[in-house]
Amino acid sequence: MxxxxxxxxxxxxxxxxxxxxxxxxxxxxxxxxxxxxxxxxxxxxxxxxxxxxxxxxxxxxxxxxxxxxxxxxxxxxxxPRLEAVSAADVLRRAADRSRAAGGDLPVPRDDQYFYTRTYTIRVPVKGGPPRTWTDESWMSVDGSKPSLRQENGKIHHDPPLGKHEMRWPPTVYSELQKMPTDPDKLLAQFGGNEKAPGTDVMAFFEGCMLLKGPNVLPPGLQAGAFEALSKLPHIRLDYHDSDVDGREAVGVSYPKASFTFLFDRRTYDYLGLRTVGSSPKKINGEWKQVGYYYETRTLKDIQVVDRIGQHG
Known part of the structure; x- marks a missing residue:
């Protein structure tokens, strides 16, 4: 032979x-x-x-x-040299990059706000002109004050959180601080250690929701989330990708999940999250999902401010 x-x-x-x-x-x-x-x-x-x-x-x-x-x-x-890189490798390197970058934000007071500016581009799956939005949000650090959240150009006035109200993912910084940064513990919180069918794809979804924003994550939580998701089986890599600014990127996704993480090809910086979405429309008396699109969100700025309307 x-x-x-x-x-x-x-x-x-x-x-x-x-x-x-x-x-x-x-x-x-x-x-x-x-x-x-x-x-x-x-x-x-x-x-x-x-x-x-x-x-x-x-x-x-x-x-x-x-x-x-x-x-x-x-x-x-x-x-030049050639190197084989897997989806898990990309997530682990993105975690290392996140830890190395650290954070320049001051420790927020409970009475302050997180200001975020996010750029979003939506491209129809079947082709057509893209739509873009630049959204600004002011989220109460401890949830005791009203927040102003903008999403795809629409403004939402979120009331203060009730004393026993819970949200997932948490929007209150103190609740996010309670989340583990250890990858195994965080994966368990996402439900990824369970053996029931479909739990891995749901764990990937939970991790995406945590990282989608406009939440501001405490130090180490983003890195822990990337490492936790790297432990899931079947995560896949798309080497030929790009972010909203056209930067060359690698994408990491999961079969049957509508989210894709985008990372810089050379530095592994986190560039944003792309989703596959659709719009509901009533057809012959029934609501159906039509107009499928790709939507990519990238965080452009983040600051700690004292009031709604302040930009840092």
Missing amino acids: DELTTVRAWDAERPGPSDEARTAARARLEAAMARESDGAVPRAGRLSRRIVLRTAFAGLTAVAAGGAIVVLSDGDDHA
């Missing part, structure tokens, strides 16, 4: 990578080999053809398992 036959037979039952993934991987491989052949890469930094092929083969195996082949440069554009 020749080597190619052995390769084809190895792990033959696993679904292969998509045509798009194969094409992208092949293009990156050819680009790296072309740079080597053309002498664009200094001899000391060149990748041997055998190493490039071996790395590409390993990367294609990772693609079949839900990963992607990523070209990284380590700050040197003349020394």
Whole structure:
């Protein structure tokens, strides 16, 4: 049996990578080999053809398992290398990035507000002109005061929370501070450790709702959420994606879930959350969901302020 036959037979039952993934991987491989052949890469930094092929083969195996082949440069554009990255890897690196970034916000007082400015773009699934909104919200830190929340251009005046009123995800900062930042404990709170059918996709949904905003998360909670979701099976990676500003991104989603996290391809900064939505319409006396669209939200600014209307 020749080597190619052995390769084809190895792990033959696993679904292969998509045509798009194969094409992208092949293009990156050819680009790296072309740079080597053309002498664009200094001899000391060149990748041997055998190493490039071996790395590409390993990367294609990772693609079949839900990963992607990523070209990284380590700050040197003349020394490309190939690396296999999975959806779980992206979430863990995003968690590390979130912890490293920390937060510049002062510790808020209970009588203050969180001001957020969010940019939203909605694109019809079947094509058509996009719609955009820039929304501003002022959320009471402890929930004891009325809040003003703007969503897709519509203003909502939220009354103060009742003494025994509970919301999920929490909108009160002190309640968010009580949530665990340990990934395993947070995943359990999302319901991801249960064995019942459908609990994993619901856990992914709970994590998305927590990170959607306009809530302001205490230090470590965003990172803990990313790491918690990285433990879910079947999360998948879309390497070819972009955010509302057109920045190249990787997307992390879950089968049958309508949410996709977007991260910067090189830095793993969190860029925003895309959802698949629709609008209700009454047709022949029945309400139906029509007009499906992709909606992407990106947080543009966040401040701690003393009153509604203040921008920091």
